[in-house]
Amino acid sequence: MDDFLSWLQGGPLTEAIRGTPYLYPVLESIHILGIALLVGPAAVFDLRLLGLGRQKLRVMTAAEHLLPLSRLGFVIAAVTGVLMFLPGASLIADRGSAPWKLGLIVIALLNILIFHRRTYRNVTAWDTDRPTPAAARIAAVISLTSWSGVTIAGRLLAYT
Numbered sequence: 001m002d003d004f005l006s007w008l009q010g011g012p013l014t015e016a017i018r019g020t021p022y023l024y025p026v027l028e029s030i031h032i033l034g035i036a037l038l039v040g041p042a043a044v045f046d047l048r049l050l051g052l053g054r055q056k057l058r059v060m061t062a063a064e065h066l067l068p069l070s071r072l073g074f075v076i077a078a079v080t081g082v083l084m085f086l087p088g089a090s091l092i093a094d095r096g097s098a099p100w101k102l103g104l105i106v107i108a109l110l111n112i113l114i115f116h117r118r119t120y121r122n123v124t125a126w127d128t129d130r131p132t133p134a135a136a137r138i139a140a141v142i143s144l145t146s147w148s149g150v151t152i153a154g155r156l157l158a159y160t
Ligand code: HEM
Pocket: 028, 031, 032, 035, 038, 039, 074, 077, 078, 079, 080, 081, 082, 084, 085, 092, 105, 147, 150, 151, 152, 153, 154, 155, 156, 157, 158
């Protein structure tokens, strides 16, 4: 593992990131914009699953407009995150918050997978002004807490 991290730190892409003035803060800024695009729409969708705006907003309409934005935000956060990881791979991988961040990302992604493969399949039964099933509400709570946790663990990466 240590060899792999050292190899990552010495690669040509890593050298380019290290050697380009202001690239790191630019990546950090784009990372934050990606997080906003991921977490904002996802949180609004989660609140709809919890019943907010039930009379006015169909679940399928919310999913159609909000989830593509969230997916794009995740891709932006993941790409910039990996690029920021490269120059300090050994140091960052050693931080106590790193396994939390990674673990919470895995939980958040598994939650999405289970929600779409199972719960969302019969969305037509609760698409309009009907109470959402318990599984959808549980998925919403897991989503809200795991993405919040990833954000907190991400910020902590700089410290511990
Ligand atoms: C998916 C792959 C991701 C990787 C590899 C990654 C990696 C990183 C790295 C290396 C840093 C810089 C740490 C430092 O300053 O030393 C960082 C910062 C951060 N990350 Fe990520 N990240 C990813 C996704 C996410 C996601 C999905 C979120 C939130 C939902 C997130 C939230 C944050 C936050 C809040 C910061 C601190 C930004 C700042 O204060 O400048 N990250 N991340």
